[in-house]
Amino acid sequence: MTFTLPPLDFRSDTVTRPDETMRAAMASAEVGDNVLERDPTVQALEERAAHVLGMPAALWVPSGTMANLVALSLHLQRGDRFLATRGAHVLSNELGSAAWLAGGMPDVLEHDGGPGRPSPDTLAAAIGQPGPYFTLRTSLLCLENTHNAAGGAVTPPDEHAQLLSVAKEAGLTVHLDGARLWQAAVALEVPPAALTVGVDTVSACFSKGLGAPVGSVVAGSVAFVERARRMRQMLGGGVRQGGVLAAACLVALDRIPELADSHENAQRLAEGLTEYGWATNVPDTNIVLAQVPDIPTALAWLDSLGIRAVPMAGKVRFVTHRDLSATDVEEALRRIKTGAR
Numbered sequence: 001m002t003f004t005l006p007p008l009d010f011r012s013d014t015v016t017r018p019d020e021t022m023r024a025a026m027a028s029a030e031v032g033d034n035v036l037e038r039d040p041t042v043q044a045l046e047e048r049a050a051h052v053l054g055m056p057a058a059l060w061v062p063s064g065t066m067a068n069l070v071a072l073s074l075h076l077q078r079g080d081r082f083l084a085t086r087g088a089h090v091l092s093n094e095l096g097s098a099a100w101l102a103g104g105m106p107d108v109l110e111h112d113g114g115p116g117r118p119s120p121d122t123l124a125a126a127i128g129q130p131g132p133y134f135t136l137r138t139s140l141l142c143l144e145n146t147h148n149a150a151g152g153a154v155t156p157p158d159e160h161a162q163l164l165s166v167a168k169e170a171g172l173t174v175h176l177d178g179a180r181l182w183q184a185a186v187a188l189e190v191p192p193a194a195l196t197v198g199v200d201t202v203s204a205c206f207s208k209g210l211g212a213p214v215g216s217v218v219a220g221s222v223a224f225v226e227r228a229r230r231m232r233q234m235l236g237g238g239v240r241q242g243g244v245l246a247a248a249c250l251v252a253l254d255r256i257p258e259l260a261d262s263h264e265n266a267q268r269l270a271e272g273l274t275e276y277g278w279a280t281n282v283p284d285t286n287i288v289l290a291q292v293p294d295i296p297t298a299l300a301w302l303d304s305l306g307i308r309a310v311p312m313a314g315k316v317r318f319v320t321h322r323d324l325s326a327t328d329v330e331e332a333l334r335r336i337k338t339g340a341r
Protein backbone atom coordinates (compact mmCIF):
# COMPACT_ATOMS: atom_id res chain seq x y z
CA MET A 1 0.00 0.00 0.00
CA THR A 2 1.34 3.44 -0.87
CA PHE A 3 0.80 6.34 1.43
CA THR A 4 -0.04 9.61 -0.32
CA LEU A 5 -0.06 12.98 1.36
CA PRO A 6 -3.12 15.16 0.80
CA PRO A 7 -2.64 17.42 -2.23
CA LEU A 8 -1.44 20.99 -1.85
CA ASP A 9 -4.60 22.81 -2.81
CA PHE A 10 -3.92 25.99 -4.81
CA ARG A 11 -7.27 25.89 -6.65
CA SER A 12 -8.83 28.77 -4.74
CA ASP A 13 -8.82 30.70 -1.48
CA THR A 14 -12.38 29.40 -1.04
CA VAL A 15 -10.98 26.03 0.11
CA THR A 16 -9.99 27.52 3.49
CA ARG A 17 -11.83 25.88 6.37
CA PRO A 18 -13.15 27.36 9.60
CA ASP A 19 -10.67 26.71 12.40
CA GLU A 20 -11.41 26.05 16.09
CA THR A 21 -11.71 29.75 16.99
CA MET A 22 -14.22 30.34 14.20
CA ARG A 23 -16.19 27.20 15.03
CA ALA A 24 -16.35 28.24 18.68
CA ALA A 25 -17.73 31.66 17.66
CA MET A 26 -20.31 29.92 15.47
CA ALA A 27 -21.31 27.53 18.25
CA SER A 28 -21.93 30.31 20.75
CA ALA A 29 -23.58 32.83 18.39
CA GLU A 30 -26.73 34.57 19.56
CA VAL A 31 -29.39 33.93 16.89
CA GLY A 32 -32.93 34.79 15.80
CA ASP A 33 -35.11 34.36 12.71
CA ASN A 34 -33.48 36.69 10.20
CA VAL A 35 -36.51 36.60 7.87
CA LEU A 36 -39.22 37.34 10.46
CA GLU A 37 -37.04 39.87 12.25
CA ARG A 38 -33.34 40.61 12.46
CA ASP A 39 -30.97 37.96 13.73
CA PRO A 40 -28.78 39.90 16.21
CA THR A 41 -25.48 38.45 15.00
CA VAL A 42 -26.36 39.04 11.33
CA GLN A 43 -27.28 42.60 12.26
CA ALA A 44 -23.98 43.10 14.09
CA LEU A 45 -22.07 41.80 11.09
CA GLU A 46 -24.01 43.97 8.64
CA GLU A 47 -23.33 47.08 10.72
CA ARG A 48 -19.65 46.33 11.08
CA ALA A 49 -19.22 45.40 7.41
CA ALA A 50 -20.95 48.60 6.31
CA HIS A 51 -18.57 50.61 8.48
CA VAL A 52 -15.45 48.78 7.23
CA LEU A 53 -16.58 49.24 3.62
CA GLY A 54 -17.40 52.93 4.17
CA MET A 55 -21.04 52.48 3.10
CA PRO A 56 -24.25 53.53 4.92
CA ALA A 57 -25.68 49.98 5.13
CA ALA A 58 -24.96 46.37 4.22
CA LEU A 59 -26.89 43.13 3.72
CA TRP A 60 -25.56 39.64 4.43
CA VAL A 61 -26.09 37.17 1.57
CA PRO A 62 -24.98 33.54 1.23
CA SER A 63 -22.57 34.10 -1.69
CA GLY A 64 -20.71 36.71 -3.69
CA THR A 65 -22.62 35.61 -6.75
CA MET A 66 -25.91 36.43 -5.01
CA ALA A 67 -24.48 39.76 -3.81
CA ASN A 68 -23.68 40.75 -7.40
CA LEU A 69 -27.01 39.46 -8.69
CA VAL A 70 -28.98 41.41 -6.06
CA ALA A 71 -27.09 44.59 -6.96
CA LEU A 72 -27.37 44.17 -10.73
CA SER A 73 -31.06 43.23 -10.52
CA LEU A 74 -31.79 46.48 -8.71
CA HIS A 75 -29.55 48.64 -10.89
CA LEU A 76 -30.56 47.37 -14.34
CA GLN A 77 -33.77 47.57 -16.31
CA ARG A 78 -34.41 45.35 -19.30
CA GLY A 79 -32.74 46.90 -22.32
CA ASP A 80 -29.99 48.60 -20.31
CA ARG A 81 -26.40 48.04 -21.27
CA PHE A 82 -23.82 47.54 -18.53
CA LEU A 83 -20.06 47.67 -18.84
CA ALA A 84 -17.66 45.25 -17.16
CA THR A 85 -13.99 44.42 -17.61
CA ARG A 86 -12.93 41.46 -19.72
CA GLY A 87 -13.01 38.27 -17.66
CA ALA A 88 -15.00 39.95 -14.86
CA HIS A 89 -16.77 37.52 -12.55
CA VAL A 90 -20.17 39.03 -13.49
CA LEU A 91 -19.43 38.25 -17.16
CA SER A 92 -17.55 34.96 -16.98
CA ASN A 93 -18.47 33.14 -13.78
CA GLU A 94 -22.12 33.80 -13.00
CA LEU A 95 -23.70 31.78 -15.81
CA GLY A 96 -25.13 34.82 -17.53
CA SER A 97 -27.46 35.79 -14.67
CA ALA A 98 -26.60 39.49 -15.17
CA ALA A 99 -28.37 39.16 -18.52
CA TRP A 100 -31.07 36.55 -18.01
CA LEU A 101 -32.14 37.50 -14.49
CA ALA A 102 -30.99 41.10 -14.03
CA GLY A 103 -31.92 41.89 -17.65
CA GLY A 104 -28.77 43.79 -18.65
CA MET A 105 -26.96 43.72 -21.97
CA PRO A 106 -23.27 43.20 -21.20
CA ASP A 107 -20.44 44.97 -22.99
CA VAL A 108 -16.76 44.34 -22.37
CA LEU A 109 -14.09 46.84 -21.37
CA GLU A 110 -10.50 45.91 -22.23
CA HIS A 111 -7.77 46.23 -19.61
CA ASP A 112 -5.87 49.04 -21.26
CA GLY A 113 -5.51 51.06 -18.04
CA GLY A 114 -3.53 48.25 -16.38
CA PRO A 115 -4.36 44.69 -15.31
CA GLY A 116 -8.05 44.47 -14.44
CA ARG A 117 -9.05 48.01 -15.45
CA PRO A 118 -9.83 50.10 -18.51
CA SER A 119 -8.32 53.53 -19.13
CA PRO A 120 -10.68 56.47 -18.51
CA ASP A 121 -10.70 57.16 -22.30
CA THR A 122 -11.74 53.60 -23.11
CA LEU A 123 -14.50 53.84 -20.54
CA ALA A 124 -15.72 57.18 -21.91
CA ALA A 125 -15.73 55.81 -25.48
CA ALA A 126 -17.66 52.70 -24.39
CA ILE A 127 -20.31 54.78 -22.63
CA GLY A 128 -20.78 56.92 -25.74
CA GLN A 129 -23.32 59.72 -26.04
CA PRO A 130 -26.98 59.57 -25.09
CA GLY A 131 -29.14 58.81 -28.15
CA PRO A 132 -32.83 58.75 -29.07
CA TYR A 133 -35.26 56.34 -27.41
CA PHE A 134 -34.44 53.42 -29.74
CA THR A 135 -30.73 53.34 -28.82
CA LEU A 136 -29.09 51.30 -26.07
CA ARG A 137 -28.88 53.07 -22.76
CA THR A 138 -25.65 52.46 -20.85
CA SER A 139 -26.65 52.68 -17.22
CA LEU A 140 -24.16 50.74 -15.11
CA LEU A 141 -20.42 50.24 -14.70
CA CYS A 142 -19.16 47.13 -12.88
CA LEU A 143 -15.63 47.30 -11.54
CA GLU A 144 -13.74 44.43 -9.88
CA ASN A 145 -11.03 44.94 -7.24
CA THR A 146 -9.00 42.80 -6.96
CA HIS A 147 -9.55 41.49 -10.45
CA ASN A 148 -9.59 37.72 -10.35
CA ALA A 149 -8.99 36.85 -14.03
CA ALA A 150 -6.26 39.51 -14.24
CA GLY A 151 -4.34 37.64 -11.52
CA GLY A 152 -5.66 39.29 -8.35
CA ALA A 153 -4.74 42.70 -9.77
CA VAL A 154 -5.27 45.77 -7.63
CA THR A 155 -6.79 49.02 -8.88
CA PRO A 156 -5.24 51.86 -6.83
CA PRO A 157 -7.46 54.64 -5.40
CA ASP A 158 -6.34 57.33 -7.90
CA GLU A 159 -7.24 55.21 -10.93
CA HIS A 160 -10.48 54.14 -9.26
CA ALA A 161 -11.30 57.85 -8.78
CA GLN A 162 -10.65 58.62 -12.46
CA LEU A 163 -12.97 55.83 -13.62
CA LEU A 164 -15.64 56.90 -11.12
CA SER A 165 -15.46 60.45 -12.37
CA VAL A 166 -16.02 59.39 -16.01
CA ALA A 167 -18.91 57.09 -15.04
CA LYS A 168 -20.59 59.64 -12.76
CA GLU A 169 -20.18 62.45 -15.33
CA ALA A 170 -22.20 60.26 -17.72
CA GLY A 171 -24.83 59.48 -15.07
CA LEU A 172 -23.96 55.79 -14.65
CA THR A 173 -24.54 53.76 -11.50
CA VAL A 174 -21.36 52.04 -10.31
CA HIS A 175 -21.19 48.60 -8.69
CA LEU A 176 -17.87 47.34 -7.36
CA ASP A 177 -17.37 43.58 -7.19
CA GLY A 178 -15.10 43.54 -4.17
CA ALA A 179 -15.13 39.79 -3.52
CA ARG A 180 -11.42 40.28 -2.70
CA LEU A 181 -11.51 43.96 -1.75
CA TRP A 182 -9.81 43.01 1.55
CA GLN A 183 -6.86 41.64 -0.39
CA ALA A 184 -6.59 44.90 -2.38
CA ALA A 185 -6.72 46.96 0.84
CA VAL A 186 -3.98 44.88 2.45
CA ALA A 187 -1.77 45.09 -0.64
CA LEU A 188 -2.16 48.88 -0.83
CA GLU A 189 -2.00 49.32 2.96
CA VAL A 190 -5.20 51.38 2.96
CA PRO A 191 -8.53 50.74 4.71
CA PRO A 192 -11.10 48.91 2.52
CA ALA A 193 -13.27 52.06 2.62
CA ALA A 194 -10.57 53.93 0.67
CA LEU A 195 -11.36 51.68 -2.30
CA THR A 196 -15.13 52.19 -2.38
CA VAL A 197 -15.14 55.99 -2.70
CA GLY A 198 -18.02 57.12 -4.93
CA VAL A 199 -19.50 53.70 -5.74
CA ASP A 200 -23.23 53.13 -5.36
CA THR A 201 -22.85 49.54 -4.23
CA VAL A 202 -20.09 47.09 -3.35
CA SER A 203 -20.05 43.34 -2.74
CA ALA A 204 -17.45 41.56 -0.61
CA CYS A 205 -16.79 37.94 0.42
CA PHE A 206 -15.83 36.41 3.77
CA SER A 207 -15.25 32.97 2.26
CA LYS A 208 -12.20 33.97 0.19
CA GLY A 209 -9.02 33.46 2.14
CA LEU A 210 -10.49 34.45 5.50
CA GLY A 211 -11.74 31.01 6.44
CA ALA A 212 -15.49 31.63 6.70
CA PRO A 213 -17.56 28.71 5.35
CA VAL A 214 -20.30 30.91 3.85
CA GLY A 215 -21.09 34.55 3.48
CA SER A 216 -20.82 37.80 1.61
CA VAL A 217 -22.30 41.25 1.90
CA VAL A 218 -23.72 43.73 -0.55
CA ALA A 219 -23.51 47.30 0.70
CA GLY A 220 -24.98 50.63 -0.40
CA SER A 221 -27.44 53.29 0.72
CA VAL A 222 -30.09 52.52 3.35
CA ALA A 223 -32.76 52.68 0.60
CA PHE A 224 -30.74 50.27 -1.57
CA VAL A 225 -30.36 47.77 1.27
CA GLU A 226 -34.11 47.86 1.96
CA ARG A 227 -34.79 46.92 -1.66
CA ALA A 228 -31.92 44.43 -1.62
CA ARG A 229 -33.51 42.60 1.33
CA ARG A 230 -36.66 42.02 -0.77
CA MET A 231 -34.57 40.88 -3.75
CA ARG A 232 -32.58 38.48 -1.54
CA GLN A 233 -35.89 36.98 -0.37
CA MET A 234 -37.09 36.66 -3.98
CA LEU A 235 -33.92 34.78 -4.89
CA GLY A 236 -34.36 32.37 -2.00
CA GLY A 237 -31.55 33.86 0.05
CA GLY A 238 -33.57 34.48 3.22
CA VAL A 239 -31.61 32.43 5.77
CA ARG A 240 -33.26 31.96 9.15
CA GLN A 241 -30.77 31.57 12.06
CA GLY A 242 -28.05 33.16 9.92
CA GLY A 243 -26.20 34.30 13.02
CA VAL A 244 -24.36 30.98 13.11
CA LEU A 245 -22.84 31.94 9.75
CA ALA A 246 -22.50 35.65 10.45
CA ALA A 247 -20.47 34.80 13.57
CA ALA A 248 -17.89 33.19 11.27
CA CYS A 249 -17.92 36.30 9.07
CA LEU A 250 -17.22 38.50 12.11
CA VAL A 251 -14.16 36.39 12.93
CA ALA A 252 -13.16 36.64 9.25
CA LEU A 253 -13.25 40.45 9.47
CA ASP A 254 -10.74 40.32 12.34
CA ARG A 255 -8.36 38.40 10.10
CA ILE A 256 -7.99 40.83 7.23
CA PRO A 257 -4.42 41.88 8.22
CA GLU A 258 -3.36 38.21 8.11
CA LEU A 259 -3.95 38.18 4.33
CA ALA A 260 -0.48 39.72 4.02
CA ASP A 261 0.97 36.23 4.63
CA SER A 262 -0.78 34.74 1.60
CA HIS A 263 0.37 37.70 -0.51
CA GLU A 264 3.97 36.97 0.51
CA ASN A 265 3.48 33.31 -0.30
CA ALA A 266 2.15 34.21 -3.76
CA GLN A 267 5.24 36.38 -4.37
CA ARG A 268 7.48 33.49 -3.41
CA LEU A 269 5.55 31.05 -5.59
CA ALA A 270 5.76 33.37 -8.60
CA GLU A 271 9.50 33.93 -8.04
CA GLY A 272 10.13 30.21 -7.77
CA LEU A 273 8.07 29.37 -10.85
CA THR A 274 9.84 32.09 -12.82
CA GLU A 275 13.21 30.66 -11.74
CA TYR A 276 12.13 27.28 -13.16
CA GLY A 277 11.18 28.85 -16.49
CA TRP A 278 7.46 29.45 -16.05
CA ALA A 279 5.97 32.74 -17.28
CA THR A 280 3.88 34.27 -14.49
CA ASN A 281 2.45 37.59 -13.42
CA VAL A 282 4.10 39.49 -10.59
CA PRO A 283 1.24 39.04 -8.13
CA ASP A 284 -0.23 42.11 -6.43
CA THR A 285 -2.09 39.85 -4.00
CA ASN A 286 -2.65 36.08 -3.67
CA ILE A 287 -3.22 34.94 -7.26
CA VAL A 288 -0.49 33.66 -9.57
CA LEU A 289 -1.32 33.10 -13.24
CA ALA A 290 1.08 31.00 -15.29
CA GLN A 291 1.20 30.87 -19.07
CA VAL A 292 1.71 27.26 -20.21
CA PRO A 293 1.82 25.63 -23.65
CA ASP A 294 -1.11 23.32 -22.88
CA ILE A 295 -3.38 23.79 -19.87
CA PRO A 296 -4.81 20.24 -19.48
CA THR A 297 -1.30 18.75 -19.73
CA ALA A 298 0.07 21.19 -17.15
CA LEU A 299 -2.83 20.59 -14.75
CA ALA A 300 -2.53 16.80 -15.06
CA TRP A 301 1.24 16.99 -14.44
CA LEU A 302 0.72 19.20 -11.37
CA ASP A 303 -1.98 16.82 -10.16
CA SER A 304 0.44 13.89 -10.44
CA LEU A 305 2.74 15.87 -8.12
CA GLY A 306 -0.05 16.40 -5.61
CA ILE A 307 -0.52 20.06 -6.54
CA ARG A 308 -3.97 21.29 -7.45
CA ALA A 309 -4.61 24.36 -9.61
CA VAL A 310 -7.35 25.46 -12.02
CA PRO A 311 -7.59 26.98 -15.49
CA MET A 312 -8.37 30.72 -15.54
CA ALA A 313 -8.37 33.22 -18.40
CA GLY A 314 -6.31 30.91 -20.65
CA LYS A 315 -3.69 30.32 -17.94
CA VAL A 316 -3.08 28.10 -14.93
CA ARG A 317 -4.20 29.80 -11.72
CA PHE A 318 -2.56 29.18 -8.33
CA VAL A 319 -4.17 30.86 -5.32
CA THR A 320 -2.44 31.11 -1.95
CA HIS A 321 -4.46 31.21 1.26
CA ARG A 322 -4.38 30.75 5.04
CA ASP A 323 -4.50 26.94 4.85
CA LEU A 324 -1.22 26.84 2.86
CA SER A 325 1.92 27.77 4.79
CA ALA A 326 5.21 29.16 3.50
CA THR A 327 6.55 25.61 3.95
CA ASP A 328 3.77 24.25 1.72
CA VAL A 329 4.77 26.74 -0.98
CA GLU A 330 8.42 25.64 -0.73
CA GLU A 331 7.26 22.02 -0.95
CA ALA A 332 5.20 22.76 -4.07
CA LEU A 333 8.21 24.47 -5.66
CA ARG A 334 10.44 21.51 -4.77
CA ARG A 335 8.02 19.11 -6.46
CA ILE A 336 7.76 21.34 -9.54
CA LYS A 337 11.56 21.67 -9.75
CA THR A 338 12.26 17.96 -9.37
CA GLY A 339 9.11 16.64 -11.07
CA ALA A 340 8.67 14.26 -8.14
CA ARG A 341 6.50 14.09 -5.05
Ligand SMILES: *Cc1c(COP(=O)(O)O)cnc(C)c1O
Nearest residue numbers: 063064065066089144148177179
Ligand atom coordinates in the same frame (compact mmCIF):
# COMPACT_ATOMS: atom_id res chain seq x y z
C1 LIG B 1 -15.50 34.39 -6.00
C2 LIG B 1 -15.93 35.65 -6.64
C3 LIG B 1 -17.26 36.07 -6.62
C4 LIG B 1 -18.41 35.25 -6.09
O1 LIG B 1 -18.22 34.46 -5.07
P1 LIG B 1 -19.07 33.20 -4.58
O2 LIG B 1 -19.17 33.48 -3.13
O3 LIG B 1 -18.24 32.04 -4.92
O4 LIG B 1 -20.39 33.21 -5.25
C5 LIG B 1 -17.57 37.27 -7.20
N1 LIG B 1 -16.62 38.02 -7.76
C6 LIG B 1 -15.34 37.67 -7.80
C7 LIG B 1 -14.35 38.58 -8.42
C8 LIG B 1 -14.93 36.47 -7.24
O5 LIG B 1 -13.65 36.10 -7.31
